[in-house]
Amino acid sequence: MNLSHAMLNDPISCNAYYELFQTHDDLFKDKIVLDVGCRSGMLSLMAVEVGAIKVIATGNMESADFVEKALSGSEKEDIFESINGSIEQIRLPYGLKKVDIIVSEWMGHAIFTESLYRDVIYARDKWLVKGGLIIPNVATLFMAGISKHVPENFQEDEIDSEDEILLEDYVRPDQLMTHRFRLKITNLSVANKEDEYFQGPFGMNALRDGEIEGFVLHFDVAVAHDKISMPLFSIGPRAPKTYLKQTVIYLEDNLMVQKHEMIEGYIGMFANKSAVRGVEFILGMKTIYESSSEMSE
Structure with missing residues (x-):
């Protein structure tokens, strides 16, 4: 299943976006909307349905075709239009210079892996009117320690191979070994291109005695x-x-912890020069025993 189909078959995100558009339909009425990436086509279609005067999509032409077919024969079919080409190369149709709203399913794994972050920043700086909306515009990144994790569709004896130091997968709640730590808040309304990559300290307390295999x-x-x-x-x-999915970073050596023990360290996320839209991580840590039993989530 490709990404656009996976998006359309995800009731959690689809229902969240639907509630947003229906609850705040007045924000879209008679507005010009730009869909950066048009990854599923869902946001374009919703913008048309709640009253946008024009919806322009860039990126995924397969999803754009889906929107065009969905609107074909209706009184709203002329509202939607797609533009083929990279975000840096395209021009808005009809001599348009600005748009009122940018919508985009821009997030990737760990926010920035395979994301459209830079595309949205470019579109914002070039076309969004002052005070215009970006939907969604905020993503908050967290990390937490986890116990033994066997990836879906993998053999257990493959986990320690070099290829599996980092992967995207689903982690169960009972695998969480620490409280979560907030690493970064990204707000596309004010962010710049350099904010995509970062490094900084973290600290989290162990929820119970046990072994941390990764984060x-x-x-x-x-x-x-x-x-x-x-x-x-x-x-x-x-x-x-x-x-x-979540992003799992395995440790080379498992870390034994006691309940309430503090795990401190640093983490960095940087561009992967060998992979377009890819990222690399650095991770270091230490443990500090904490005697207090009053720890917040």
Whole structure:
């Protein structure tokens, strides 16, 4: 199943976006909307249905064809239009210089792996009107320690191979060994290109005695503007599964911890020069015993 089909078959994200568009349909009425990436076509179609005067899609032409077929023969079929080409090469049709709203399913695994982050930033700086909306615009990245994890569709004896130091998978809530730590808040309304990559410290307390085999990265998605503010969905282990998976970083050597023990360290995310839209991670840590039993989630 390709990405666009996986998105359309994900009831969690689809229902979240549907509620947003239906609840705040007044924001779209008679507005010009740009769908950056048109990954599933769902956001374009919803924008048309709630009253946008024009919806322009860039990126996935297969999904754009889906939207055109869905609107074919209706009184709204002329509202939607797709443009083929990279975001840096295209021009808006009809001499348009600005758009009122940017929509995009821009997030990838761990937010930035295979994401459209830079495409949205480019479109925002070039075409979005002052005070215009980006939907969704906020993604908050977290990490937590996990116990033994056997990836879906993998043999257990393959886990320690070099190829499986990092993978995308679903982690169960009972595998969580620590409280989660907030690594980064990304707000596309104010972010710049350099914010895509980062490094910094982390600290988290162990929930119980045991062995930490790795760390899981996950994130929450939301919309936060003056006119609209609401959570959409989560990619966390405690949330229902979505088309996006969590990112698991395995440790070379497992880490023994006691309940309430503090795990501190640093993590960095950088561009993978050998893979377009790919990322690389660095990770280091230490443990510090913490005697207090009053720890927050």
